[in-house]
Amino acid sequence: MAIIKKALFYLLVLVIVVVSVFPFYYAIITSLKTGTALFRVDFWPTQISFDNYTSVLTSRNFPRNVLNSLFVSASVVILALLFAVTAAFALSRVRFRGRSLLLLTVLAVSMFPQIAVLAGLFELVRGMGLYNTPFALIFSYTIFTLPFTVWVLTTFMRDLPVEIEEAAIVDGATPWVIITKVFMPLMWPALVTTGLLAFIAAWNEFLFALTFTSSEVQRTVPVAIGLLSGASQYEIPWGVLMAASVIVTVPLVVLVLIFQRKIVAGLTAGGVKG
Amino acid sequence: MAELLLEGIKKSYGSVAVLHGIDLDIKSGEFIVFVGPSGCGKSTLLRLIAGLEDITGGRLSIDGKLVNKVAPSERGIAMVFQSYALYPHMTVYENMAFGMKLGKAGKAEIDRRVREAAEILQITPYLERLPKQLSGGQRQRVAIGRAIVRDPKVFLFDEPLSNLDAALRVATRIEIAKLHERMSDVTMIYVTHDQVEAMTLADRIVVLNAGRVEQVGSPMELYHNPANLFVARFIGSPSMNTVPMKVETGGASPRVTPRNCKTVEVDAVIPEAAAGAEGTFGVRPENLHVVGTDEPPGSVPVFEGRVDIVEALGEVTLVYVDVGHEEPIVAKIDSDLSVKKGDRVTLASRPDNFHVFDAKGLAFPRRSAAG
Numbered sequence: 001m002a003i004i005k006k007a008l009f010y011l012l013v014l015v016i017v018v019v020s021v022f023p024f025y026y027a028i029i030t031s032l033k034t035g036t037a038l039f040r041v042d043f044w045p046t047q048i049s050f051d052n053y054t055s056v057l058t059s060r061n062f063p064r065n066v067l068n069s070l071f072v073s074a075s076v077v078i079l080a081l082l083f084a085v086t087a088a089f090a091l092s093r094v095r096f097r098g099r100s101l102l103l104l105t106v107l108a109v110s111m112f113p114q115i116a117v118l119a120g121l122f123e124l125v126r127g128m129g130l131y132n133t134p135f136a137l138i139f140s141y142t143i144f145t146l147p148f149t150v151w152v153l154t155t156f157m158r159d160l161p162v163e164i165e166e167a168a169i170v171d172g173a174t175p176w177v178i179i180t181k182v183f184m185p186l187m188w189p190a191l192v193t194t195g196l197l198a199f200i201a202a203w204n205e206f207l208f209a210l211t212f213t214s215s216e217v218q219r220t221v222p223v224a225i226g227l228l229s230g231a232s233q234y235e236i237p238w239g240v241l242m243a244a245s246v247i248v249t250v251p252l253v254v255l256v257l258i259f260q261r262k263i264v265a266g267l268t269a270g271g272v273k274g
Numbered sequence: 275m276a277e278l279l280l281e282g283i284k285k286s287y288g289s290v291a292v293l294h295g296i297d298l299d300i301k302s303g304e305f306i307v308f309v310g311p312s313g314c315g316k317s318t319l320l321r322l323i324a325g326l327e328d329i330t331g332g333r334l335s336i337d338g339k340l341v342n343k344v345a346p347s348e349r350g351i352a353m354v355f356q357s358y359a360l361y362p363h364m365t366v367y368e369n370m371a372f373g374m375k376l377g378k379a380g381k382a383e384i385d386r387r388v389r390e391a392a393e394i395l396q397i398t399p400y401l402e403r404l405p406k407q408l409s410g411g412q413r414q415r416v417a418i419g420r421a422i423v424r425d426p427k428v429f430l431f432d433e434p435l436s437n438l439d440a441a442l443r444v445a446t447r448i449e450i451a452k453l454h455e456r457m458s459d460v461t462m463i464y465v466t467h468d469q470v471e472a473m474t475l476a477d478r479i480v481v482l483n484a485g486r487v488e489q490v491g492s493p494m495e496l497y498h499n500p501a502n503l504f505v506a507r508f509i510g511s512p513s514m515n516t517v518p519m520k521v522e523t524g525g526a527s528p529r530v531t532p533r534n535c536k537t538v539e540v541d542a543v544i545p546e547a548a549a550g551a552e553g554t555f556g557v558r559p560e561n562l563h564v565v566g567t568d569e570p571p572g573s574v575p576v577f578e579g580r581v582d583i584v585e586a587l588g589e590v591t592l593v594y595v596d597v598g599h600e601e602p603i604v605a606k607i608d609s610d611l612s613v614k615k616g617d618r619v620t621l622a623s624r625p626d627n628f629h630v631f632d633a634k635g636l637a638f639p640r641r642s643a644a645g
């Protein structure tokens with residue numbers, strides 16, 4: 001019985017791994033093929049050529065697009081965490097009238113689908129003169145990321161012992177010192193997790209990026225890939241497309257690997273009672 | 275060196291009043307203990323003094339200066355919390371230095387003060403450790419050390435021992451008593467619900483109940499002359515036996531009859547006019563003796579009944595005697611005496627151990643105390 005149970009368990013694990021990893025694996029294989037090999041279905045790499053990669057990286061705008069994406073995503077993470085940490089402090093620690101209503105409103109805002117606010121946001125972006133700049137994207141992504149970030153950090157901060165904060169107050173700490181010197185070091189797991197999610201969301205976003213930029217140099221990676229075209233209108237350059245996709249996935253994987261240690265370490269350290 | 279003056283201190287949370295006007299005069303260097311049942315407002319009062327809560331009404335002065343609106347860090351106080359409240363990500367050293375660093379003190383000065391405090395509390399070997407690498411008792415020392423480093427005028431403790439096990443609690447209690455001796459000009463205010471801590475540490479005890487001060491006095495004063503029924507029953511373990519009574523005569527030779535008992539003379543000032551009034555009669559378990567064993571000279575018999583339960587605690591034995599009231603009368607007797615369940619016994623005590631309270635629960639003053 002125990003053996004069957006174990007076997008079934010690992011079978012399930014295998015299925016999950018295959019389903020979640022296979023698309024990415026297939027993209028890597030495809031990106032290494034050229035010519036007609038592209039249209040054969042292979043499960044193992046049959047040829048290894050980096051032509052697609054060189055052609056992507058030497059294309060006129062792609063490196064610039066990657067930089068755009070990096071700039072936008074990093075800015076969104078920094079802005080969102082700054083606003084969310086300070087907002088979470090107020091929402092979890094300061095007693096004021098209408099606090100729970102405000103918290104619910106924040107959550108409600110995040111329920112609007114992107115497409116519903118697209119037109120309004122477009123007018124706003126144009127009105128502020130941000131159209132076709134990275135700041136249009138930073139602005140709109142931050143708006144969409146904040147509700148989630150604020151919620152997670154608020155619930156996390158609420159669980160930090162009040163007495164630690166009070167000890168800091170008696171020690172003469174201002175709210176800013178409490179946030180930066182006492183709370184933030186205790187909130188690493190939450191900060192890293194929400195920051196990472198905000199980064200990934202900004203990195204992958206397509207609709208706003210497509211709408212708020214017009215010139216090729218201002219585009220972010222997802223739009224650039226989406227608009228990659230081959231020699232003719234009817235030919236989709238699969239190899240190049242896959243190479244580009246693999247390239248833009250790498251930063252995410254690296255980020256997760258870097259912070260993985262921190263997430264795990266932070267989670268266990270957070271369990272310590274004052 | 276700090277005197278505290280509390281005048282009509284009130285605190286409400288919204289429409290819920292928690293403290294109903296506390297008046298208190300605390301002298302410099304005094305060790306004051308707030309004691310009372312859970313939820314009576316001890317912590318709230320301490321937090322008002324610390325400045326962690328806003329005062330709803332009344333005046334709080336430290337050294338003659340009104341501090342109602344002064345920030346906690348500028349009141350010259352330090353606080354030790356029940357859960358230690360150490361900063362988990364800082365070492366012991368950093369924990370203790372944090373307040374001075376924020377106060378922009380010099381590195382050398384900080385180092386000197388931290389090491390001095392660590393020396394007093396014998397935590398020097400742990401200075402580089404994180405709180406999670408310390409035992410509960412060590413963490414509590416660090417919390418006290420952090421308070422010492424602040425060099426406060428007023429030291430506030432909120433149930434600092436309640437998270438420690440019994441043996442450690444006694445050791446730390448003695449430690450705190452020593453600390454008070456060493457820092458004799460520092461005023462200490464200590465919150466607890468444990469009357470042993472209150473009795474052993476306090477210069478004066480403040481008994482709180484439902485947001486009001488019931489009595490303020492030295493431990494022995496509260497024990498011997500409780501001002502009312504609440505204090506009488508709260509101080510002492512097991513609690514004082516209390517039974518309803520009727521006043522027979524007041525004046526020169528006051529006599530009362532506890533219900534179901536013999537009429538006894540009492541050592542109290544009862545006005546003539548009170549004759550016939552209802553009241554409450556009380557006597558502490560440790561002052562009751564079984565007649566025919568070791569009763570001291572001058573004892574008079576009070577209660578008579580059948581022994582319900584005998585609890586031998588080793589050093590003493592508790593005897594529960596059913597005398598026809600809802601609650602049995604408890605007597606704390608010598609453990610050598612052989613009293614068995616079912617025995618009929620008479621309990622006696624000296625008249626100066628009797629406490630009598632009027633119908634409102636206020637004590638009739640003692641004749642000896644009244645002069």
Ligand SMILES: Nc1ncnc2c1ncn2[C@@H]1O[C@H](COP(=O)(O)OP(=O)(O)O)[C@@H](O)[C@H]1O
Pocket residue numbers: 287290292310311312313314315316317318319
């Ligand atoms: N922040 C608060 N909001 C509302 N009521 C409170 C708050 N803090 C304390 N109380 C109430 O005040 C009363 C006294 O609390 P506290 O001072 O903590 O009692 P204790 O004597 O056990 O320390 C309790 O009834 C408690 O419910």
Ligand SMILES: [Mg+2]
Pocket residue numbers: 316317318433
């Ligand atoms: Mg309390």
